[in-house]
Amino acid sequence: MKIEVLGSGCAKCKLLAERAEEAAKELGVDFTLVKVTEYPDIVARGVMSTPGLVVDGVVKSQGHVPTVAAIRDLLR
């Protein structure tokens, strides 16, 4: 599973990356977590409001930081 966290590196993006990692570990899935920080790459993935969460190429959330439990549901 490829998890991408989109955002230029503000506090919310870091928080989202931490929560996504925690959620993925709780699920016990194989995953790689990538932080996408360059604006052209963020825009190309179709995200306008950061932080964004993209799982295997699909935009799962944008503009807010979901809770660990909510991210777990998004990863399933």
Place this chain on the structure above:
Amino acid sequence: MVESKGCACASPAPAPGGGFWKSGGWLLAALPAWIALYLILQPLAGWLAFRTLGLAPGSRLGEAVAFFVFEAPKVLMLLGAVVLGVSFVQTYISPERTRDLLAKRTGAWSNLLASLLGIATPFCSCSAVPLFIGFVRVGVPLGATFSFLVSAPMVNEVALFLLFGLFGWRIALLYTVTGVAVAFVSGWILGKLRMERHLEPWILEIPFEASKASDTPMGFAARLELAVQATKDIVGKVWIYVLMGIGVGAFLHGYVPAELMARVMGKSAWWSVPLAVIIGVPLYSNAAGIIPIVQVLLAKGAALGTALAFMMAVTGLSLPETVILRKVLKPRLLAVFLGTVAAGIVLVGFLFNALL
């Protein structure tokens, strides 16, 4: 005070729904408790400062401490309630939906609509660049995009309700109307100047995909849960700036004589308006942190226009956001943008000092 902007960013995310009675029942219990505590804050603070701590009423230290122990819980309680309410409403609104609403408009209406939507749309200055590109690439007029970019941080929805709670509806309305006016006019001017060629070319060339507004149906419980989470995140981040603001306010309240403030920030000192803007721009603070300071400035004889201009400069124009926007705007457009907004704020300050 940097990086303290509390972005009320929340947009719908799929989550299981639920009824009001299942999850919102605690709100009904919390509300009377909140109101009761709010009402007894003033006597409680006086008792704490003058009885428990034994400070003399009327003394400088006594007045400063009494101010702090009353204002700090009051503003934090108001802030919590306002952020919760605003975050809940904002689960119904997203930048994607605002963008789609604006994409089909042209002319001055697009500027007005963008300025109004800027108040309610959750916006975080850290996503200003992808948002700007998203707007421009789906065909939102450049002028309307600027109206939105000015209005979204300047007419802060949390500040609006805090002003209402602390000063009453007149000042809250004044703040909203003038903020929208500055956003509307500066965006309209920037649109008329036809400055499209002063955009950095890469933003029009890179591969682009329009994101969809997430419209997964969400129940009351899921929205409330999102709002509670957002409130914890935001209040957890800005409370320290609010306390710092009230601390500065308490010091001004107890130690700075009113005549001095009236001379420096009063109506007769015309230069105080541009000065307030110049001081306000590098001071990047959350609106919630600046309001307690503005409250004291007003009480000490500062003119309303000057105080309003100061607040708008602090929240609406900021150095970090300018640095971020430089990635999409060439220097000339960036300078025109900053100049137009700053001029608008100064005009608002002069106008109110002259009228009121």
